Amino acid sequence: MTAAYQNFKLALYCPAPDLLHITEQQLEKDLAFFQNHLKLSKVYLESHRGDISLEKADLLHLKAFFESRGIEVSGGITPTLPDTYRAGYGRLFGGICYTDERSRAKFQAEVEKAASVFDEVIFDDFFFNNCACDSCLEQKGDRSWAEFRLERMTEVSENLVMKAARRVNPRSRMIIKYPNWIESYQGTGYNTLTQPGLFDGVYTGTETRDPETSQQHIPRYASYSLLRWMEHLKPGQNGGGWFDNLDCSFLDHYLEQAYLTVFGKARELTLFCYGLLRDSVHVPPLGFQLEKLDHIAAELGGPLGVWAYHPHQGKGEDHLYNYLGMAGIPIEPTPHFPEQAACVLVTATSAQDSGVLQKIQTLLKNGGNVVMTSGFLERMQGRGIESMTTLTPTGKKLEVQAYGKDTHSCTFRTFQNGDHRVLFPVLDYCTNGTWQVIAGFNGENNISLLMYDNYSRGKLYTLTVPDHIAELPKLPPLVLGALREVLGQGLPVQLDGPGDVGLFCYDSGVFVLESFARRPESWRVRVPGGETLTDLLSGSMLHAQGMEGDVAVFEVRLPPSRFQAFRIGWKS
Secondary structure: OOOOOOOOEEEEEEOHHHHOOOOHHHHHHHHHHHHHHOOOOEEEEEEEEOOEEOOHHHHHHHHHHHHOOOOEEEEEEEOEOOOOOOOOOOOHHHEOOOOOHHHHHHHHHHHHHHHHHOOEEEEOOOOOOOOOOHHHHHHHOOOOHHHHHHHHHHHHHHHHHHHHHHHHOOOOEEEEEEOOOHHHHHHHOOOOOOHHHHOOEEEEEOOOOOOOOOOOOOOOOHHHHHHHHHHHHOOOOEEEEEEEOOOOOOHHHHHHHHHHHHHOOOOEEEEEOHHHHOOOOOHHHHHHHHHHHHHHHOOOOOEEOEEEEOOOOOOOOOOHHHHHHOEOOOEEEEOOOOOOOOEEEEOHHHHHOOOHHHHHHHHHHOOOEEEEEHHHHHHOOOOOHHHOOOOEEEEEEEEEEEEEEEEEOOEEEEEEEEEEEEEEEEEEOOEOOEEEEEEEEEOOEEEEEEEEEEEOOEEEEEEOOOOOHHHHHHOOHHHHHHHHHHHOOOOOOEEEOOOOEEEEEEOOOEEEEEEOOOOOEEEEEEEEOOOEEEEOOOOOEEEOOEEEOOEEEEEEEEOOOOEEEEEEOOOO
16 A cells, blocks of 8 residues: 555546557656655546547556556546537537537446446546537427526436446446536536435535636635635535646645645545646645644644625625635535524525525514624515615625724724725615624714624624725725624634634544735734644644733734644643
């Protein structure tokens, strides 16, 4: 057996084009490079991608090569076809037309071939439908593209994947890898309601790369949050996280994907891919960091965070909870409404659930708190939200740069300026019916940015979201502190200071702080009851700078893209 990490597997995905005509000498050379820096224990050998399909004999030979060297082997398929299939119709990225019998037959044949060689097969995240040929248009009829494609991909999953694979190999395990663009799943047929029950397991795309320059503009925190959402989608069957070095403007952007994948409790890390990483500068530093991450992963318990309700096929205020995660608020996204939670975040995405308002009312009556966004409030107009708050959208906007927190008589107790003006929607409300926590000022006018209504035994908070949603973690510490206090109630750690930071808390008494900032920054870490923190990597002890009641206060300073992991107290 090869050397392995103790707390997660490390796998390498090998695309079909990289394996076509490769020699054993080249494989030996490349494998030596990987194993010199990484504890690689598994490979996925891809049998098909686009116009390349490896022969069964070649797959068996490659499988034997890796197994003889103590490396576990699984299969992979990228469900794409060349232009010779469905000629005359454009298909982004070679997406398969699943109304075309010739295309269906080719795809099924590739599934059967892979299942005949491998007991486990993973489908790369091109297992979607974006064809709009005449046949698809006819079969779609009056339905929306989402309705048509969700139904179609469920049928494909059942008949062309699961039944086909089981006929060839009853032991086969078929794994669906979901991509990182969760808000767009329904548009291309990724059906998280039906597919997890058909497939033997799910896998998570944790690629975030550089959000400023990449087409998908995925916030960096999504490498953590999507993994957590998938864990609640199919508990215990979320195989791991998959990331790559594509469009990583800085080396830190690549490494950070690994950090967050481990912090999200991935059972396996898959590196995409063989061709991109052989003889690559990304590999040695990744191996260096994985040794540290393996040590930290042994100490991580169950993740803790504010529940963010993201129902199936939800879309709206895209990635909002990821930006809150980058403001130092631990987030635990879930496709199921957490009825017993102390606090739940609902966004415009949550409005996809037609019964969400009743669930919110029940939670509030049980003494819980709910934080809704201005986008959620807008979508719930006319659906009953009027009975819970005096707030209403106005359609107006206002730029603010100065902020006030907590009322004191008829003004505010604390004031702070931001670095620049931020555009917010204006919400109307009834004074003394709804109460302000944070206000934003512009001349002789101000608007409410964080408010609450009392409802039964609970509180319904409303967060006004800036038009440019990525501004959330850039808001001044005064505003972020209020959000952390409201959303972080009951968590073992809270932060004071700027945004652009990730806080990851666990029920084992461990937390991790990671900087997303572009310059060195300091944060005050407040921990109830504990006067010491132990650095998990160095073993050194950090003493509190002071006490605020029974809360110990520490200062942690981090350079850009660095993390530090602590245990609260001392463990002998």
